[in-house]
Amino acid sequence: xxxxWSAVTHGLIPYVPGEQPALDNLIKLNTNENPxxxxxxxxxxxxxxxxxxxRLYPDPDAxxxxxxxxxRYRVSPxxxxxGNGSDEVLALAFIGLLKHERPLWMPDVTYSFYPVYCxxxxxxxxxxxxxxxxxxxxxxxxxxxxxxxxAIIFPNPNxxxxxxxxxxxxxxIVAANPExxxxxxxxxxxxxxxxxxxxxxxxxxxxxxxxxxFSKSRALAGLRIGFAIGQHELITGLERVKNSFNSYPLxxxxxxxxxASVEDEPWFQASRRKVIATRATLIAxxxxxxxxxxxSAANFVFxxxxxxxxxRLAAMLRQRAIIVRHFNTxxxxxxLRITIGDDKQCAALIDALRDILHAAQ
Amino acid sequence: xxxxWSAVTHGLIPYVPGEQPALDNLIKLNTNENPxxxxxxxxxxxxxxxxxxxRLYPDPDAxxxxxxxxxRYRVSPxxxxxGNGSDEVLALAFIGLLKHERPLWMPDVTYSFYPVYCxxxxxxxxxxxxxxxxxxxxxxxxxxxxxxxxAIIFPNPNxxxxxxxxxxxxxxIVAANPExxxxxxxxxxxxxxxxxxxxxxxxxxxxxxxxxxFSKSRALAGLRIGFAIGQHELITGLERVKNSFNSYPLxxxxxxxxxASVEDEPWFQASRRKVIATRATLIAxxxxxxxxxxxSAANFVFxxxxxxxxxRLAAMLRQRAIIVRHFNTxxxxxxLRITIGDDKQCAALIDALRDILHAAQ
Numbered sequence: 001x002x003x004x005w006s007a008v009t010h011g012l013i014p015y016v017p018g019e020q021p022a023l024d025n026l027i028k029l030n031t032n033e034n035p036x037x038x039x040x041x042x043x044x045x046x047x048x049x050x051x052x053x054x055r056l057y058p059d060p061d062a063x064x065x066x067x068x069x070x071x072r073y074r075v076s077p078x079x080x081x082x083g084n085g086s087d088e089v090l091a092l093a094f095i096g097l098l099k100h101e102r103p104l105w106m107p108d109v110t111y112s113f114y115p116v117y118c119x120x121x122x123x124x125x126x127x128x129x130x131x132x133x134x135x136x137x138x139x140x141x142x143x144x145x146x147x148x149x150x151a152i153i154f155p156n157p158n159x160x161x162x163x164x165x166x167x168x169x170x171x172x173i174v175a176a177n178p179e180x181x182x183x184x185x186x187x188x189x190x191x192x193x194x195x196x197x198x199x200x201x202x203x204x205x206x207x208x209x210x211x212x213x214f215s216k217s218r219a220l221a222g223l224r225i226g227f228a229i230g231q232h233e234l235i236t237g238l239e240r241v242k243n244s245f246n247s248y249p250l251x252x253x254x255x256x257x258x259x260a261s262v263e264d265e266p267w268f269q270a271s272r273r274k275v276i277a278t279r280a281t282l283i284a285x286x287x288x289x290x291x292x293x294x295x296s297a298a299n300f301v302f303x304x305x306x307x308x309x310x311x312r313l314a315a316m317l318r319q320r321a322i323i324v325r326h327f328n329t330x331x332x333x334x335x336l337r338i339t340i341g342d343d344k345q346c347a348a349l350i351d352a353l354r355d356i357l358h359a360a361q
Numbered sequence: 362x363x364x365x366w367s368a369v370t371h372g373l374i375p376y377v378p379g380e381q382p383a384l385d386n387l388i389k390l391n392t393n394e395n396p397x398x399x400x401x402x403x404x405x406x407x408x409x410x411x412x413x414x415x416r417l418y419p420d421p422d423a424x425x426x427x428x429x430x431x432x433r434y435r436v437s438p439x440x441x442x443x444g445n446g447s448d449e450v451l452a453l454a455f456i457g458l459l460k461h462e463r464p465l466w467m468p469d470v471t472y473s474f475y476p477v478y479c480x481x482x483x484x485x486x487x488x489x490x491x492x493x494x495x496x497x498x499x500x501x502x503x504x505x506x507x508x509x510x511x512a513i514i515f516p517n518p519n520x521x522x523x524x525x526x527x528x529x530x531x532x533x534i535v536a537a538n539p540e541x542x543x544x545x546x547x548x549x550x551x552x553x554x555x556x557x558x559x560x561x562x563x564x565x566x567x568x569x570x571x572x573x574x575f576s577k578s579r580a581l582a583g584l585r586i587g588f589a590i591g592q593h594e595l596i597t598g599l600e601r602v603k604n605s606f607n608s609y610p611l612x613x614x615x616x617x618x619x620x621a622s623v624e625d626e627p628w629f630q631a632s633r634r635k636v637i638a639t640r641a642t643l644i645a646x647x648x649x650x651x652x653x654x655x656x657s658a659a660n661f662v663f664x665x666x667x668x669x670x671x672x673r674l675a676a677m678l679r680q681r682a683i684i685v686r687h688f689n690t691x692x693x694x695x696x697l698r699i700t701i702g703d704d705k706q707c708a709a710l711i712d713a714l715r716d717i718l719h720a721a722q
Contacts, residue, residue, distance in 0.1 A: 004542045004568060005598040006460040014604030017421050028417070037413040046614065050407045052398040054583035054618075056389070057576070060378050084445055087607045095481070099367040120456070120605040181365045207365060215418070222415035222613035237366040243375030244481040246448045252583035253407065253614045257415075 008120065015116045018325050027345050030323040032188075032300050034219035035342035036274060038257070039267040042220065045260035046253050058252045060243075065255050068262040073199050075229055081238045082258075084249040086187055086213035086226025087113065089238075093209060095121045096241035097181045097234060100150030107136055109331055111159045111185065124150070134161045134294055134302075138169045142176045149177060155185040157192060160327060160337040162296030170198050174205045181234065183209045188298035190217030190272050191279070191340075196297070199229050206231045216299055217272050218261045225250065225258045275299045279340045285350045289357055294335075304334045308360065313353075320352045369481065376477045379686050388706045391684040393549075393661050395580035396703035397635060399618070400628040403581065406621035407614050419613045421604075426616050429623040434560050436590055442599045443619075445610040447548055447574035447587025448474065450599075454570060456482045457602035458542045458595060461511030468497055470692055472520045472546065485511070495522040495655055495663075499530045503537045510538060516546040518553060521688060521698040523657030531559050535566045542595065544570045549659035551578030551633050552640070552701075557658070560590050567592045577660055578633050579622045586611065586619045636660050640701045646711045650718055655696075665695045669721065674714075681713045 001010055018031035062082045070077040083089035094117040098104050103124040106114050110127075118125045126149075128140045141152055152173065157164045174182045182205075184198045189212070198210045209230035215221035228238060242249065250258075261268070283293050283301055291303040304310060314326040314336055325337040338349065362371055379392035427441040434441075444450035455478040459465050464485040467475050471488075479486045487510075489501045502513055513534065518525045535543045543566075545559045550573070559571045570591035576582035589599060603610065611619070622629070644654050644662055652664040665671060675687040675697055686698040699710065 002594045002598060003540065004458055004595055005601075006457055008460065009457045009598045009601055012601045012605045014601050015608060016604075017418070017608040020418055020420055031418055033418065034416050037416045043411050043415070046411045047408055050404050050411065050614075054404070055395050055398045055580040057378070057381055057392055057394065057582045058585070059381055085607060085609060087609070091606050096367055096370045097365055099369070116605045120602070179364065219416040221418045221609075224419070224609055224612040233363045234365055237363060237370045240366075240370055240373045240375050241481070243377075244373045244477045245452050246446060247376060247378040248446060248448070248582075248585055251585040251612070251615060254612060 008122065012119050013116065015113045019323065021323065025321060027322040027341065027348055029339040029341050029345065029349060030325040031221070032216055032298070032339045033221050034216060034271060034275065034299065035345065036219055036271045038219045039261050039264035041264045041267070042257040042261040046257040049253050049256035054252055058248050058250060058255055060247045062250055062255055065250070065259050065262070068259050069227055072262050073229055075199070075202060078232045079202065079229055079235055081228040081235045081242070082250060083226050083242065085215065085224040086185070086211050088249060089211050089226040089228050090185065091117055091120075092238055092241045092245065093183055093211070093228065094118065094123060096237045097209065098151040098153060098183065099123045102148060102150030105141060105149040105152045107154050107158065109134060109158070109161060111155050112327070112329070114153060134158070134163055136163075136165050136169075138172045141173045149180045151181040151183070152177060153183040153185065155187060156198070157188045157297040159188065159298070160300070160325070160332065160335070161294050161302045162188070162298040162300055163294055164192050164196060164297035167196055167198065167200065171201055174201060174208050178207060181207050181209060183211060185211045187211070187213045188216055190268075191275055191299045192297035202229055202231060206233055209234050214258055214261060218268060219271060220257060220261060223254050223257050225254050275340050278343055278346055281343070282340060282346045282350070286353070289350070289353055299340045301338050301340070302335050303338065304336070305357070308357065310334045310336050313356065316356050317349075317352055322349055322352055369483065373480050374477065376474045380684065382684065386682060388683040388702065388709055390700040390702050390706065390710065391686045392582070393577055393659070393700045394582050395577060395632060395636065395660065396706065397580055397632045399580045400622050400625035402625045402628070403618040403622040407618045410614050410617035415613055419609050419611060419616055421608045423611055423616055426611070426620050426623070429620050430588055433623050434590055436560070436563060439593045440563065440590055440596055442589040442596045442603070443611060444587050444603065446576065446585040447546070447572050449610060450572050450587040450589050451546065452478055452481075453599055453602045453606065454544055454572070454589065455479065455484060457598050458570065459512040459514060459544065460484045463509060463511030466502060466510040466513045468515050468519065470495060470519070470522060472516050473688070473690070475514060495519070495524055497526050499533045502534045510541045512542040512544070513538060514544040514546065516548060517559065518549045518658040520549065520659070521661070521686070521693065521696075522655050522663045523549070523659040523661055524655055525553050525557060525658035528557055528559060528561065532562055535562060535569050539568060542568050542570060544572060546572045548572070548574045549577055551629075552636055552660045553658035563590055563592060567594055570595050575619055575622060579629060580632060581618060581622060584615050584618050586615050636701050639704055639707055642704070643701060643707045643711070647714070650711070650714055660701045662699050662701070663696050664699065665697070666718070669718065671695045671697050674717065677717050678710075678713055683710055683713055
């Protein structure tokens with residue numbers, strides 16, 4: 001604490017990201033990175049942009065990238081917002097679109113950064129419990145007289161559970177709240193079916209904002225690119241906030257790499273399909289070891305073992321150079337979130353789990 | 362305006378960055394970029410980092426870069442904060458360190474982003490007039506009973522004037538306000554004498570924060586890197602805010618390029634010396650054409666011609682494919698801010714100015 005800090009700084013409870021260990025020989029299944037790497041065309045585009053022109057500012061409006069995203073997602077460029085990772089896009093949405101007199105509604109088990117943003121911006125929020133199976137009930141988000149949301153946010157698939165809400169259920173929430181922005185955080189949607197994305201609803205609902213990231217399906221976590229798609233009214237609001245915060249959030253290399261990544265559809269499809277295939281195998285193998293696994297539409301599984309404490313299991317995996325994520329928070333303290341690695345990494349994980357569980361018997 | 366925007370979004374007056382024209386054949390002297398390009402070692406480091414590991418998140422704590430900056434500036438790594446351009450560093454400082462009950466004090470003629478940040482974060486501020494020669498009077502920033510600053514910010518050299526405040530004068534302001542954070546924005550300090558930097562005062566004043574950028578002297582505007590140096594108490598406050606906003610503001614390529622840039626001292630020194638030499642020539646040539654030029658310690662000059670309207674002059678330069686910056690704001694509407702280009706660009710500028718002025722006679 002310091003007399004020099006603002007009042008808000010004193011009150012913050014910062015987000016804690018997953019560990020980024022420096023050790024090379026670890027099997028890193030803790031931050032949902034993509035094992036298959038970025039598009040070679042993205043790498044080539046970055047190398048081509050690594051030259052004298054880095055002395056010049058990037059395009060503050062990211063016009064080329066917005067045009068490519070618009071084409072890829074069949075919207076207009078004016079319906080696209082880009083930022084320095086989806087975390088920045090979310091942060092700007094929180095202050096620009098989600099802060100209202102009425103509280104922001106979100107699930108109780110969700111991306112743990114959401115309450116942190118609320119703390120930073122002084123946003124009132126209400127956490128609505130998922131059901132006992134971590135399923136979001138759309139009815140819980142319907143207005144009841146004066147009991148209505150100032151705005152609504154949830155990830156789909158949810159994090160850290162991996163559960164998918166159907167597009168029909170999302171539409172029910174969006175349609176029931178025409179006065180409130182509904183932000184659907186689709187960081188992991190590319191590991192579900194393409195028809196599950198709420199981008200399909202954007203043209204019909206001016207209150208819907210859909211946020212994506214290049215960090216997972218496009219394997220560019222190291223480059224920090226996120227985007228939002230919504231009607232122009234919402235995008236304009238985000239642009240106003242962005243241009244009051246940082247004119248140039250995306251550097252020239254990120255812009256070049258992101259553009260080439262969007263244009264390499266075959267790489268993107270192959271990558272997501274491999275992850276989805278490995279996921280099915282990993283879930284079956286976890287279940288065979290006695291784990292209860294939440295149905296996952298993401299590039300991770302969320303699982304608990306009825307006979308083994310999750311924190312202890314995470315620690316024992318770590319002793320074997322495998323890192324997974326454990327959240328020591330209510331309702332989910334007995335679960336592990338395990339990123340879908342490549343087949344070799346997942347096999348090593350299963351071997352380690354088998355050893356640990358057998359030794360404990 | 363939109364019912365979906367937050368109240369703050371409605372009230373914003375966003376910053377307007379200098380134009381980034383797409384035309385290749387322009388002489389671009391409008392955004393204070395460095396004509397000499399980034400260190401070749403920085404480019405090599407970026408190319409080396411452009412590989413499969415971009416699938417992984419960057420180090421959220423930027424430990425390697427902080428260590429290099431600490432070594433370069435003879436402080437400890439715990440006294441260094443880094444961000445996505447100095448604009449982001451400033452934005453986080455505004456909410457984290459400059460927002461207090463009492464107003465933030467700043468010069469009336471200064472970096473025009475400062476009032477924008479105040480708008481975004483609801484910070485009260487007071488603009489203190491520079492004197493008639495755009496000189497900042499330290500006494501104006503001394504507390505007088507209850508009339509005291511909640512915090513203080515100014516650039517040094519000032520923008521857009523280029524005027525340098527002496528280190529002794531800065532120390533008077535910092536020492537007179539032990540209860541208030543004094544943020545010295547040294548975006549352009551590398552074009553002054555190294556002994557002018559307020560970093561030399563950091564160890565003695567816990568209320569002093571000094572902000573730098575890689576966009577000017579290090580010619581990496583396209584990569585978005587800024588940093589702050591201050592005592593640990595201030596840096597910790599910034600880290601709290603940063604970790605409540607975006608865990609990974611610097612991507613892997615920016616981290617790699619910035620690190621190599623800091624370590625290439627010869628390139629840095631050669632680049633700044635060339636700019637300083639060209640500045641002396643350009644000022645003399647402008648004066649010979651009848652311009653009044655504010656003494657500049659930056660990589661730009663701020664000048665007016667008593668016989669020629671500044672907006673018209675900027676427009677006529679543009680017709681000749683030369684872009685300079687004109688601010689249509691009180692006190693400075695008759696000035697142009699002209700970036701120090703390379704010798705050829707500056708010669709072309711002088712030729713164009715000579716033509717325009719002669720034709721008008």
